[in-house]
Structure formats: C-alpha cells, structure tokens
Amino acid sequence: MSFERVQEKLNILADAAKYDVSCSSSGSNRTNTNKGLGNASNSGICHTYTEDGRCVSLLKILLTNHCIFDCAYCVTRKSNDIKRAAFQVQEVVDLTINFYRRNYIEGLFLSSGIFKSADYTMERLVSVAKKLRLEENFNGYIHLKSIPGASDELMREAGLYADRLSVNIEIPTEQGLKLLAPDKNRADFIKPMEKVKNEIIQYKSEKKLIKSTPKYAPAGQSTQMIVGASGENDMQIMYTSNYFYKNFNLKRVYYSGYVPISYDTRLPQIGTPVPMLRENRLYQTDWLLRFYGFNIEEILNEQHQHLDLDIDPKLGWALRNLHEFPVDVNKADKRMLARIPGLGMKSVFKILHARRYRQLNWDHLKAIGVSLNRAQYFLICASNKFETRDLTAEKIKGLILQNTKSKYTSMLSNQLNLFG
Ligand code: SF4
Numbered sequence: 001m002s003f004e005r006v007q008e009k010l011n012i013l014a015d016a017a018k019y020d021v022s023c024s025s026s027g028s029n030r031t032n033t034n035k036g037l038g039n040a041s042n043s044g045i046c047h048t049y050t051e052d053g054r055c056v057s058l059l060k061i062l063l064t065n066h067c068i069f070d071c072a073y074c075v076t077r078k079s080n081d082i083k084r085a086a087f088q089v090q091e092v093v094d095l096t097i098n099f100y101r102r103n104y105i106e107g108l109f110l111s112s113g114i115f116k117s118a119d120y121t122m123e124r125l126v127s128v129a130k131k132l133r134l135e136e137n138f139n140g141y142i143h144l145k146s147i148p149g150a151s152d153e154l155m156r157e158a159g160l161y162a163d164r165l166s167v168n169i170e171i172p173t174e175q176g177l178k179l180l181a182p183d184k185n186r187a188d189f190i191k192p193m194e195k196v197k198n199e200i201i202q203y204k205s206e207k208k209l210i211k212s213t214p215k216y217a218p219a220g221q222s223t224q225m226i227v228g229a230s231g232e233n234d235m236q237i238m239y240t241s242n243y244f245y246k247n248f249n250l251k252r253v254y255y256s257g258y259v260p261i262s263y264d265t266r267l268p269q270i271g272t273p274v275p276m277l278r279e280n281r282l283y284q285t286d287w288l289l290r291f292y293g294f295n296i297e298e299i300l301n302e303q304h305q306h307l308d309l310d311i312d313p314k315l316g317w318a319l320r321n322l323h324e325f326p327v328d329v330n331k332a333d334k335r336m337l338a339r340i341p342g343l344g345m346k347s348v349f350k351i352l353h354a355r356r357y358r359q360l361n362w363d364h365l366k367a368i369g370v371s372l373n374r375a376q377y378f379l380i381c382a383s384n385k386f387e388t389r390d391l392t393a394e395k396i397k398g399l400i401l402q403n404t405k406s407k408y409t410s411m412l413s414n415q416l417n418l419f420g
Helices: 003-017 089-101 118-135 152-161 174-180 186-209 234-248 276-291 313-320 345-354 362-368 393-403 405-411
Strands: 059-062 107-111 141-145 164-166 221-227 252-257
Touching: 003 059, 003 089, 059 089, 089 107, 089 118, 107 118, 118 141, 118 152, 141 152, 152 164, 152 186, 186 221, 186 234, 221 234, 221 276, 234 252, 234 276, 252 276, 276 313, 313 393, 345 362
Parallel strands: 059 107, 107 141, 141 164, 164 221, 221 252
Antiparallel strands: none
16 A cells, blocks of 8 residues: 555545544553553643543544544535545554554544444454554554444453443434434443443452452543534533543543535524534533532533633522522531632632631632632632622622633633633
8 A cells, every 4th residue: 555545545544534523642651561651651642632521642633534434524424525544454554553652642532433333333443453452552542433333242342442432322312313323322322431440340359359450441431422512501511521531430531523515404504603612611511520528410501501601610500599609618528618719729728728727818729720810709718808799690790700801811812721
C-alpha cells in the first residue's frame, strides 16, 4: 500500500472522526511494562482541546467511514454522498506506532462506521488494540468505541486491551432515536454498556484475590450525546445522563453540540449555529451533579426544563433559592459551601481547612481564590465589607453580569473552564 493512499485514508478517516468528542483520556493507570512503548499512567496523556472544545491529544480516527446504517445526524450515514475509505488493521497499528515514536500522539482513539455487522466491525477494532498491546508492546492510551449490538465475547476482549470503552447514546430519548436513527435501538447500546460495567466489577473483585488478574478497561466507560439535533430539552438530556451515570457506572458523559451537516427536514437547517453555550451549560450541570452534591431535580424539573444561557446553573439555582442564603463560611457544612456561587470545590476544601485556625474574612477568601464578584451576595464572613442585603434575584443577577461580561464571553470558547 502506497504512502499516498494511507495518507489519503488518514485525511478522510480523521476528518470523519472529528464529530466524536468522547475522547478524554483521563483516569487510566496502565503502566509501562516490559520496556514497552508508551505509558498511559503518566499524566503525559493530557487533554488538549481545540478552540471549540474538541479533544486533540490522541490519534483520533475511524477504522472506516463505510456504514450500513443511515443515522440522519451523522456524516458517515450510508445515504451521504462522500468519499469512503477503510483502514486495514495493520495500517492503524503502524500509524499509531509511527505517530507515537514521532511524539505526535500519546494514544489512540479508534471508532468506526459499521461495515457488514456490529461483530464484524468490533472484531477489527479489537484486533487493532490486541496487536498494539501484544505485538508492539504498546502501553499508551487506547480508547475503543464499542459498536452497538456487539457480542458479549468481543466486549469482554475489548476491555482487556483498551483503557477506555465507550458506546455513544447519541440521541437522548428513544423517540428522538426512532426519528433520526431508525436502524438503532436503545437495547443495542445498553447491552455492551451492561457487559462492560459487569466485567469491570468482576475483574476488580478478582484482582483483590488474584494479583495477576489483568486490568479490564481501567479508565472505565463513557458515552456521548448530541445536543440540539432532535429537539430534547435540557431536562430530558440531563435525566438521561443521570440515568446512565447511575446504572452503568460511567466515568463521563460528553455533550456534543450538533453541527448541521445535512439538508434534512428532521434536523436543524444547515447554517444553524452549533449550540456551544448550551453544551457548556450541560457540562456545568454534569459537574454540579458529580462533584458538588446537587440532585438533578434541584436544577432541572417540570417548572424549569431549560438551563439559563446567560448564567451558569449554580448561580441560577442560588438565585431561585435566595432563602438558603447568606451562608456563613465560618460555620456552614461542605454541602452548603459548595452551593455558594463563586466557590469551586478547591476553595471549599481550603475554607474547611483554614477556618480551623482562624475566622475567615473577605481578604482570606480572596487569597483562597473565591470569586468575590459572585460570592459577595451569598455569604457572610468575619467582616461586613460587602454585606448588601435585601437585593432581589434580578438585581443580583444584573450586578453579577455587569461585572463579568468578558469572562462570560470567553467561556464560549472554552467549555472545560467550568466554574473558574
Ligand atoms: S451507526 Fe454510527 S457511523 Fe453509522 S450512521 Fe449511525 S452514527 Fe454514523
């Protein structure tokens, strides 16, 4: 196979993979063994994001962009008139090793359209990972996409060679899925997820008894949902996300603003802006649920089905619940400290530590890194410099937005700078 042909395939299949954002490489602890190549436990596996928030630290490609399915939102769908290509297993192995040796990448993110059948495709994805690990002694990070409907046996094998596995839900509701991806059904996603969850649990418990038990998908499993393709509101998206976190021990759910790519009456028209800010608000909500102790019903419910776009969800919750404030930072428990706008979890822990030695005032809070512009309306401390009571939620919101305009704008271009 000529270099030009591989290069051409790479152009096509890397371009086709760019719509998948579920490629964060955190959380693996695979170490370099046997003087092999790469080391996923080395935090050298970093997250690099392009300006619009897409992850770029791995060789991120499709095995093929041929597909027997016709999901309306997907550039790879069979009815789309595009140039098609397919890598051979060995070509992906060689590319990964060559790129790794040149220091271009730290790992591989490999997805694929479905050619022939789920198992036929999954078998090839697994072969790539297996060859990298067993023949090339590659210990770098590998994220494999699971093909919906793949057999249990292949899913079991995949987790023995990959650091992370993911199967994309894509569309948050079953109705949306039926409308836009009629070839797919929810059960085909759930089966491999269930399998991976159970294998992770089983391998972990076996490892406690038998040290030589291999690791199974040490970086866990993740999924991705497309935002804005099928008309779901934020409540539906986050309830789906919450369900999958709880039932399948997911490490991450990724939210990907729909990029209009086709003329299809079921979808937003070409030219409709990608909902980047909405995507950012969903990530922020996800963070609040996983790390800040919020319940989903507190943020999204029948009365409040959409996240505010002009303010982050924690500030939105605080403004709807002004009766819970002000919070005394010198007395409040961790749960309430975490709910004060302008305080990230790092600040919360620093406050809990520092107040053992002194009563904290505004200067201390500033030194700790609290964003006083937000926090001043929601807390009290050992000085009354900022105390301004009896302000309405609208007034507080106006004052905060007035002073954070530039920061707010910059959030658009960096979805991972969640609570600054
Ligand atoms: S199965 Fe996957 S690759 Fe194929 S059209 Fe649907 S989303 Fe695209």
